[in-house]
């Protein structure tokens with residue numbers, strides 16, 4: 001068989017089949033059942049959070065956070081353009097508008113530019129931040145690739161300007177601070193809301209699924225209520241709000257309970273595989289492995305190479321297709337959201353680093369099952385290719 005090393009595939013080495021079979025046998029396949037409750041408890045335990053609600057996707061978690069905040073038509077929500085579009089679309093579900101703020105070298109939103117925007121482009125009146133007459137309600141902070149944004153600075157800014165902070169921790173389940181004001185705090189448990197995703201490519205998966213936590217027990221309960229059609233009574237159909245069909249199913253949760261059991265091991269594998277890549281690319285002239293913030297323990301979910309554009313002018317698609325021929329699946333970072341059709345008319349603020357990184361980042365194979373031999377093969381083939389391209 002020809003060699004093929006995928007970018008990122010799920011890992012079902014644990015109790016997945018056993019628990020899914022069990023859920024099927026019990027007949028609890030839909031939005032009720034013991035596995036949902038267990039998954040919520042297990043996640044809360046892992047994150048040291050007091051309440052977690054399991055839902056249908058990371059996107060729905062972010063959407064419900066915005067609903068709970070009270071984001072309304074024409075409100076403004078701040079977000080970095082260097083992200084997966086699922087972090088931005090829920091703003092539009094509420095008929096609100098994003099304003100795009102640049103990222104910094106962590107690939108996450110830049111607190112310095114965020115602060116400058118609030119100071120220089122907005123007015124703070126009666127506890128409300130106004131930009132061109134519209135209320136800036138929230139900032140969505142994406143912890144890109146398992147890194148952690150600078151939460152100390154971001155929370156300070158949010159407190160100064162009365163902004164709600166939604167952490168998009170969909171890529172950073174298990175990342176936490178090891179020092180500073182938030183020592184021991186996990187990504188997603190620092191801001192007002194934290195969203196997680198269990199899509200197929202994330203560090204754990206339920207096929208499709210997500211979870212949400214918040215800084216108050218009652219808020220999480222409210223979001224759980226919203227996710228089940230805002231049903232007020234278990235027997236009679238009484239609804240006092242517009243709800244959603246956003247609840248996770250018990251079948252998905254069965255998969256999730258097994259995956260959470262393996263989560264510490266998955267993180268350890270991601271971390272040690274990262275170290276092998278790091279050794280392989282240390283001192284390499286044409287690309288370097290992107291590092292994670294100092295003062296955090298990262299889940300090291302995704303590995304990024306930064307291509308040296310002084311030396312290599314080949315397009316990303318050229319690099320990716322040449323590696324594909326060697327059986328190595330890689331991908332470019334996302335297209336910037338402010339350049340996507342639905343968002344072309346939106347305001348962008350000081351976007352520089354996002355453009356810089358969009359041209360340079362190549363994501364390389366990072367599945368938990370990848371072997372050391374495969375990592376060595378991937379590294380040597382990438383180095384060989386980049387050396388060739390540099391000489392062209």
Ligand SMILES: *Cc1c(COP(=O)(O)O)cnc(C)c1O
Nearest residue numbers: 057058059084086087170197199
């Ligand atoms: C995966 C992802 C999401 C969305 O999660 P889904 O579960 O696929 O809806 C949101 N934001 C980022 C940054 C992601 O990587």
